[in-house]
Structure formats: structure tokens, C-alpha cells
Amino acid sequence: MxxxxxxxxxxxxxxxxxxxxxxxxxxxxxxxxRVGSFPCSLRDQAGGSWVGGIAQYSASRLLWWRQVSFAPRAAHSWSRAELTLLERIELAEVDHRGQPLLLVRCAHQGETFQLTMSAPACAGLVSWLEAGPRPVGRVI
CATH class of the missing domain: 1.10.287 (Helix Hairpins)
Incomplete structure (x- = not known):
């Protein structure tokens, strides 16, 4: 028994x-x-550890999901109109496809954080930000 x-x-x-x-x-x-998704690690500016994940562009937001999670919603969501890329630093590493990795410092609503992504993903992020509608009052 x-x-x-x-x-x-x-x-x-x-x-x-x-x-x-x-x-x-x-x-x-x-x-x-999903269309517009790419591997992307996140670290908050407080110097925490890197957390692997997947980012995705939507019409007005950049969404980020943790790689190891069962959550049905994105762990972070940043508004396209308020997201600013402060700095890009080329790292001495490559991703699983052999693409060079970049560290991208970002700011959103007064908070700063860092993302690591491949160079093509960074180029896509820059294009997505630049292609967005211009916020009223920010254009001279």
C-alpha cells in the first residue's frame, strides 16, 4: 500500500x-x-541585479515581461511619449545570435533604469521612439 x-x-x-x-x-x-518583441534584460538604477525578459512595442507603450514568470501582464510598461534614451554603451558581449549587446540607460517619469539588448533591437527601439507622434508643446 x-x-x-x-x-x-x-x-x-x-x-x-x-x-x-x-x-x-x-x-x-x-x-x-509577437510582432515587435525582442529579448531585453532590465536593471533598475538602484544597482539591482539584471533580470532577463522580453520587451514589446505597442502603439503607445514599451512593455516588458520577466522571462521567468507566470504573470499574465507585463511587469513594466513605459509610455512612448515619456521614455527617453540617455546613453548607449557597447558591451564586449554578444547575444545568442552573435549580435553585439548594448547597455541602454533610459529615463521615464523621473526614474532611470538600464536595459541590455542587441544592437539591432536598440536600432528598432530608437526608430520606434522617433516615429511616434510628437507631444503637443514639445515641438518648437
């Missing part, structure tokens, strides 16, 4: 782990398959 109970418990744990892995893989493929 104890053997049956142990096998049932092991099966239940294996089923829960399999479901968690399946949800994670499904979430990653959904996020990375």
Missing part, C-alpha cells in the same frame, strides 16, 4: 512539474513570437 501511495505522489508531482514547464514554454513562445 505504501508503494502505491508513493507512486501516486510521485506521479502527481511529475504532473505538476510537467504542467509548469508546459506553461513556461507556451508563455515564452507566445511572447517572443
Amino acid at each position: 505504501e508503494l502505491v501511495t508513493a507512486l501516486v505522489a510521485f506521479g502527481a508531482v511529475a504532473l505538476v512539474l510537467l504542467a509548469a514547464v508546459g506553461l513556461y514554454v507556451s508563455r515564452q513562445s507566445t511572447l517572443s513570437g
